Amino acid sequence: MTLTNRLIDSARRTIRLENEAIACLEQRIDQSFIQACQLILDCPGRVVVVGMGKSGHIARKIAATLASTGTPAFFVHPAEASHGDMGMITENDVVLALSNSGTTNEIITLLPLIKRRGIKLISMTGNQESILAQSATVNLDASVEKEACPLNLAPTSSTTVCLVLGDALALALLEARGFTPEDFAFSHPGGALGRRLLLKVEHVMHSGSELPAVSRGVTMREALFEMTKKGLGMTLILNEDGSLAGIFTDGDLRRALDRDIDVRNATIDQLMTRGGKTATQDMLAAEALKIMQDYKINSLPVTDHQQKAIGALNMHDLLRAGVM
Structure with a gap:
């Protein structure tokens, strides 16, 4: 097999495996998802999204999507939270924690503080038996059968599933809030949509x-x-x-x-x-x-x-x- 064919086969395998992971995710949108949405809808504060490594990158994107679609949210680096940034989180907030293993040390360290202050916790994990999943007010199942990585090591399918699950959460909340194009424009005043909807x-x-x-x-x-x-x-x-x-x-x-x-x-x-x-x-x-x-x-x-x-x-x- 030529290099060209191997590259094409690899790309197609990756896309197929990630598509399959998303298809499995669709079947797991259940009562837990509804509970997570309700926690956020009832939240008088903001959604604080945390995650380490690749999960941290996905967490940043989820926070940005939530904020731009009517749900006030921001990202906090869990390692920094242990060194002062925990003060950014209040009792009125909801924490959304991403960890595929559910055992990320920097996040686990925050659990006693979150519990002590009575902050609601939504976890998004690939291990439903993990300490993070078990400690959460509600856990969203983001598990995958295997990564698209041929070594089954690099976060690929798992991060894709978390990204899609975050989008599903943000857009379900958008519809529940009755978020309008005009509301979207106020969050994007510098974009083309903002100019069309706000400029008089x-x-x-x-x-x-x-x-x-x-x-x-x-x-x-x-x-x-x-x-x-x-x-x-x-x-x-x-x-x-x-x-x-x-x-x-x-x-x-x-x-x-x-x-x-x-x-x-x-x-x-x-x-x-x-x-x-x-x-x-x-x-x-x-x-x-x-x-x-x-x-x-x-x-x-x-x-x-x-x-x-x-x-x-x-x-x-x-x-x-x-x-x-």
Whole structure:
């Protein structure tokens, strides 16, 4: 067998064995899982996730997933907990401890302290008879028949099962809490979803001295000067009371030239687009984007609830803001 074939066979065997381990895990989601979820739902504090070595890496990821999906959580290194970080854990918290063997010394050392302070303990182990599993308020069975490692030594299937079990726990809690996309966005304000769900029109619109606007009755030349000065490829046309009468864009100019209109002497009232689509400042920027896409327009006036013009935005503004 060539090296190429051996590499492919090894990869496929690893994937198959880890898939089988996950399939077995699905059959073990039982009353213990429900109890673990209920402990966390009833917890007035946070979930403190601990683990050593490879289990520690998985524990960090589980803590991050819980925190981003509506369950306040953080990771504490069990060795550091024995040297002061135990003070980060309060009686209101729940501890989630990961250990495949269930006998990890650094975690076992913490058990008397956890018990003495009356902190609820959820264990995630591969050995249901271990001291950690037996000491826990509830134990989640993360056992595997064998590791994907051909030596049956390197944590592979066991860490995958713990990762999947942690995701299952986080998402079950997410659904139980009624966690929404908006809640998710507040946990991810810097991401694309956060920008789509949190950014409002008022955050990206041009207003004040940046707003291109002229009054009804001005000449085409004056309107073009305002458009050039403000650089948005459009200008708003305002009534005497400041309400929006219409909009004039680069596209309106091209259409006027196609109609052979004397643009030197024409007034803006003859050429503007009356009415049209508008946005409000408290509208999500993503909603404004949808309006532009649905009606194939590149600019939107922004009005208040009395139809007074207070701003404007275009596709470039939304692109720069990362909404698109």
